[in-house]
Amino acid sequence: MFGLRTKKVPFAEQPLRLVGIDLNAARIRAVVVGEGRTRPIPLDANGDELPLFLRLDQRVPAAGAEAVGLCRLSPHSVCSNFLGSLGLPHEWRCGRHVLTPESATKSTFDKLQAPLADETDSAGLALPGYLSLAQVRTVLELVRECRLPIRGSAAAPLAIAAHRAGILGCPATVLHVDADEFALSGTVLQIGPGEVRILASAHWPQVSLRNWKNRLLDGMADHCVRTCRRDPRDSAEAEQGMYDQLDTLMEQTRIGQRATMMIRGEHWFQDLWHQPEQVEGYCAGFVKLAGDGLKQLLLSSSIQSPPKAVWLSHAAGRLPGLAAKIYKHSPEQTAVSILPQNAAAEAVAAILPRWLQGSLPRLHLDNVLPFESATAVAQLPAVFIGKTPLKAALPARRGEG
Numbered sequence: 001m002f003g004l005r006t007k008k009v010p011f012a013e014q015p016l017r018l019v020g021i022d023l024n025a026a027r028i029r030a031v032v033v034g035e036g037r038t039r040p041i042p043l044d045a046n047g048d049e050l051p052l053f054l055r056l057d058q059r060v061p062a063a064g065a066e067a068v069g070l071c072r073l074s075p076h077s078v079c080s081n082f083l084g085s086l087g088l089p090h091e092w093r094c095g096r097h098v099l100t101p102e103s104a105t106k107s108t109f110d111k112l113q114a115p116l117a118d119e120t121d122s123a124g125l126a127l128p129g130y131l132s133l134a135q136v137r138t139v140l141e142l143v144r145e146c147r148l149p150i151r152g153s154a155a156a157p158l159a160i161a162a163h164r165a166g167i168l169g170c171p172a173t174v175l176h177v178d179a180d181e182f183a184l185s186g187t188v189l190q191i192g193p194g195e196v197r198i199l200a201s202a203h204w205p206q207v208s209l210r211n212w213k214n215r216l217l218d219g220m221a222d223h224c225v226r227t228c229r230r231d232p233r234d235s236a237e238a239e240q241g242m243y244d245q246l247d248t249l250m251e252q253t254r255i256g257q258r259a260t261m262m263i264r265g266e267h268w269f270q271d272l273w274h275q276p277e278q279v280e281g282y283c284a285g286f287v288k289l290a291g292d293g294l295k296q297l298l299l300s301s302s303i304q305s306p307p308k309a310v311w312l313s314h315a316a317g318r319l320p321g322l323a324a325k326i327y328k329h330s331p332e333q334t335a336v337s338i339l340p341q342n343a344a345a346e347a348v349a350a351i352l353p354r355w356l357q358g359s360l361p362r363l364h365l366d367n368v369l370p371f372e373s374a375t376a377v378a379q380l381p382a383v384f385i386g387k388t389p390l391k392a393a394l395p396a397r398r399g400e401g
Contacts, residue, residue, distance in 0.1 A: 019116070019123035019149075020349030022156060022342070023139075025083040025182035026209060026315065027051050028112065031345040032119055038346055043115055050111060052181070054079040054104055056094035063108045072240040079104050081210055083128070084182035086135040102138060109146040121149045122356060124348035126156040127364070128178070130185050130203040136364050152355035154365035156344040157187035160311065161196040162371035163347035172308040173199070175298065177326070179316040181210045186294050188301040195370045200301035207290045212283060212319055213246050219282030220261050220272060228270050238265045250318040253279045280321035287321040291329065306331045314341040 017034035019041070028050045030041040043050035046065035053067035057077035071078045079092040085101040092099045099107070116123065125143070127136060136153070143150045157176040168174065168191060176187045185203035189196055205211075220242060221233050232238035241264050252259040253276045261272040280287070298307070310326055317323050317338030327336045340346075351369075354360040360370075 017120060018349040018352045019120040020126065020345035020347065020352065021123050021150070022126045022344040022348070023083070024128045024156070024178070024180040025052060025081055026180040028108070029342060029345050030116070030123070031342050031349060033346055033349045038342060040342065041115055041119055043112065050108065052080060052083060052108055054099065054107055056092065056097045056099070061097055061099065061107045063111050069240065069244065072243045073236045081181040084130065086138045102142065105139065106142050106146060109142055109148060112148055113146060116149060122151045122352060123149050124352040124355065125150045125153040126159050126344040126348040127153055128180065128185065129155045129157050129187050129198070129201050129366070130183055133366070136366070140364065151352060152360065152362050154348055154351060154369060155198070156347075157189060158196055158198060158365055158369045159347035159351060160339070160343055161189040161191060162369045163350050165191045165196060165371050168308055173303050175294065175307045175310045177294065177310065177316045178313040179209045179212070179319055181208060183208045184290055184293070184316065186297045188297060188303065188307070195368055197368045199303065200297055202293065202297045204290065204293045207286045207293070209315060209319070212286055213243070215283055215286060216246055216249070216279070216320070217242055223272055224263055224270055227272065228268070230265065230268055230270065232263045232265065235265050238263055249274070249279065250320060253320050254318050254323070280324070283320045287325050290322055291325050294326070306334050308334065310334060310336045312336070312338045313343070314339060
């Protein structure tokens, strides 16, 4: 009834809700896992995830989708791709603002305080595997400064492999592939009796998500020049409009749909239709570099047989041509899969009770992680887990119908 106040129930008296936070150089995602379901935590006014882009043309730097909407229109007023530069002498200047990787990360964490405070007083944190130990320490120091309720942290590939170990059984080896603004990264993991261990890892900044998008923009712009003799890169508004469509275009390409790029200049417009193979053609050089790097990573891991599974993150799975190449060149016994967007956040949420109970030390887990045999991961949704559905989305191997 109107006029009645509802009493806030203390977290200790609420049903068990596990919160996991997934941080990389492109964005932050957070989920609540409990009562048999997973729910994203809205971190930005424009969506569930918080982009790691900061707008500097206002009184207080602010992270979020508004900054993404300026990254081509007014690049000097946007700070991005700073997570991988922690500890390095890098600065972003705009007006009276001078940001370092550390202050940019802290500004982003400040925006997490309110949405997390409404959900929990305990959360787990998944971090990219490419961060050095010194960079991880810096992240955790900033977490404490911002009073975020983080009770433990782990490398995202390690947490995911432990969470999904029940799907593969053991022993098994897995190749995990991820992509963000800083780099494309690969991690080879061994699932053994009761534990997951990282065997080898590498990252390649030259084929980062950021550079992949730059290549797509250049390919589309060159196509526009050939079609109507106008270059959208001559207009900040037209280039920003193209950039804003890239995520949708990559998703359409991934599922085999024809994609449209609508280009709008000040006094002209052009709609470009692309078949998936055309979009993948723009990135053929990147696909080769990424494929060669992942092949060398597997060789350096000294595993005796091909991995039982290749798990691409949602972001890596959308890179045009990459999943198709991995699937085409992987042996028949290797299952190639694209994980859900919340895979890392769900995985680190599953570890949280063990940090709270003291069965795991509250140290950053970056090499070995014991896992519990009784896991509910098989009940969680997954995108393209297994061979059969993936065959419908990717080209057949030689000899397959």
